[in-house]
Amino acid sequence: MDTMTLDAAGQTAASQPESAEREAVDTNTSKTVGKPFCDDAKMRMRNVNVFYGETQAIHDISLDIGCNEVVAMIGPSGCGKSTFLRCLNRMNDTIEDCRVEGELTLDGEPIYGQKVDVVPLRARVGMVFQKPNPFPKSIYENVAYGPKIHGIARRRAELDEIVENSLRRAGLWNEVKDRLDQPGTGLSGGQQQRLCIARAIAVSPEVILMDEPCSALDPIATARIEELINELRENYTIAIVTHSMQQAARVSQRTAYFHLGRLVEVNDTETVFTNPQHELTEAYITGRFG
């Protein structure tokens, strides 16, 4: 098996023969099993540590998110997956006491650089949250808001085009094209979530972060969003946190398993769900006592 291990210095090393590697797996070290890195990384994270005051929430995590790839992050509640996701567009900045260490880059440029303005950063790295949170404005305004404040569209015609395109790509256009002036909050939960996705893609982001985007949705709306994620992958890089393992298995190319603030295993999704290499991953995805 083509496994790579990550040593303390965050460098890749060709793995030992599998048997040796399996014995070497120690649940108390921060070694990540599998393939945390890729050749065409859009975002590179190295030795990331996150603290909330005195408490360390993330321990020395290194991970790449590749271009046109969906990376799923799974793990029990409190394992740090959402915290890690929120580091990727500096959403943690809003939390007092939260400190992020390590090297995080987008296209090779540091995300946490002194001169980095988070507003354009968040336009490049968009986010969709667990609960659909449309603005209390019309459907049109929800999507048009971002392009307006980022100065992407100057004329009404341009804006109209962006709104239509975004809604089309989010698979919502046909359902709302006749009532664009009605409030976004009047849509169903699944439609609201797709509206939030349309809002996220309206500013042409390069990366989309999704934090349990389907946990408040019914199975049909969930299937729509998953279908959408699959289509969006052609143009965007996507990182998704999910509690549904079947969802991770369906939408992602690589799956990362987090446990107690550590990244235990990252592998091709296929491998993680049929033959995980770490016993903690196995225990989690099969519903055993961890």
Place this chain on the structure above:
Amino acid sequence: MEMHFDQHISRQFNEDLESIKTEMLEMGGLVARQVADAVDALSNADSELAEKVLRAEEEIDKREMALDEHATLIIAKRQPAASDLRMVMSVTRIARDLERIGDEASKVAKMAIALTDEGSSPRGYTEIRHIANAVRKMLNDALDAYTRFDVIAAMRTLTEDEKVDMDYRTAVRELITYMMEDPRSISRVINVLWILRSLERIGDHAKNICEQVVYLVEGADIRHGHEDKLKTK
């Protein structure tokens, strides 16, 4: 990684998995009995025992179908992953091989009846006994290896199949020579050849079971000569 199928948070899931494994091993026991009885019926010219083998085939078919149904239900209800998923897949694949072994045992039983009715000198019986012992041992060892999740035992048993294949080819050559020397024996000897063929197939199915042990424990699919996928050991 060690195999633990009794540590799910859902106790019902533990029981479901334990139960399909037990069902499969019970079916394996029945099938092994069928093979032993069919060979004994032949050696002892015991038509009654051969008839019993033929009657028992229905039971084995029923068990295969029951096992498939239970496995399907587990997939529908639990969406098993990782070792659980491999457990369900391997059990259904093995059930299929066991059912085929049952079919081969029935063929041997039918031939035993035909040869007993004809009743004359048992040419080729030594070879039959020899190969029968080898494949019966393979089958028992394969099921044992599954019970104990023992990849090493499975790999050892798996290689036994080469010897069986070689013994089979040698026996066929000898019997062909014999038929050329004594054409009156042809119809009888062909029945003996069919039996050898069935026994050789049983060896192949036992080998398949061993491959499923490897798949279950290591997650490597080594069927069709892909032993290289198994890097460990």
